[in-house]
Amino acid sequence: GQQLNxxxxxxxxxxxxxxxxNCTSSSIFNTWLWYKQEPGEGxxxxxxxxxxxxxxxxxxxxxxxxxxxxxxxxxxxxSIPSDVGIYFCAxxxxxxxxxxxxxxxxxxx
Amino acid sequence: xxxxSQHPSWVICKSGTSVKIECRSLDFQATTMFWYRxxxxxxxxxxxxxNEGSKAxxxxxxxxxKFLINHASLTLSTLTVTSAxxxxxxxxxxxxxxxxxxxxxxxxxxxxxxx
Numbered sequence: 001g002q003q004l005n006x007x008x009x010x011x012x013x014x015x016x017x018x019x020x021x022n023c024t025s026s027s028i029f030n031t032w033l034w035y036k037q038e039p040g041e042g043x044x045x046x047x048x049x050x051x052x053x054x055x056x057x058x059x060x061x062x063x064x065x066x067x068x069x070x071x072x073x074x075x076x077x078x079s080i081p082s083d084v085g086i087y088f089c090a091x092x093x094x095x096x097x098x099x100x101x102x103x104x105x106x107x108x109x
Numbered sequence: 110x111x112x113x114s115q116h117p118s119w120v121i122c123k124s125g126t127s128v129k130i131e132c133r134s135l136d137f138q139a140t141t142m143f144w145y146r147x148x149x150x151x152x153x154x155x156x157x158x159x160n161e162g163s164k165a166x167x168x169x170x171x172x173x174x175k176f177l178i179n180h181a182s183l184t185l186s187t188l189t190v191t192s193a194x195x196x197x198x199x200x201x202x203x204x205x206x207x208x209x210x211x212x213x214x215x216x217x218x219x220x221x222x223x224x
Contacts, residue, residue, distance in 0.1 A: 088153065104150075
């Protein structure tokens with residue numbers, strides 16, 4: 001099936017720093033989604049993007065749907081310790097949803 | 110907001126036995142339920158997609174006779190792992206979708222350990 005390339009795989013940052021991660025695909029998606037997953041829990045939706053070029057914010061999080069519909073990025077500004085977790089991108093096209101491999105974020109106080 | 114309740118949250122079973130995992134959409138009708146499997150430090154892998162009242166569509170490499178999916182109502186879908194083996198040990202997550210929140214709401218996951 002379609003695969004999403006998500007990078008970086010992991011990040012170790014200092015509290016207060018900004019974070020950026022992105023996803024690319026060889027195929028077009030109609031919707032891009034960003035999730036955060038904490039250990040032993042299901043993913044929780046952070047931001048959903050529905051239109052090419054769309055830029056959406058949710059607090060300190062900002063995500064964009066690439067113009068080509070084949071990529072998306074997520075930025076986290078002024079990171080805090082509770083931002084720790086695994087962040088997944090997901091592309092959705094009708095009845096199909098694919099995930100990136102995840103970015104493991106560690107924030108040092 | 111939309112909630113999907115998944116049970117059990119963890120289960121340990123003996124090799125050769127069957128385990129059933131349930132996902133219920135509490136405040137919306139999930140016309141579609143996605144079932145995923147996640148191995149440690151890996152991404153979610155789609156196993157199958159089920160639409161209420163019809164047979165599930167399985168991804169390539171997923172044995173439909175081993176992973177039985179039932180989606181008999183708009184609020185309940187089940188995944189039964191039959192004749193479980195240690196290699197089936199994994200984290201299983203469902204995601205319920207409807208016209209309003211298509212594919213967006215995940216259950217909390219089930220940690221299956223087969224011994």
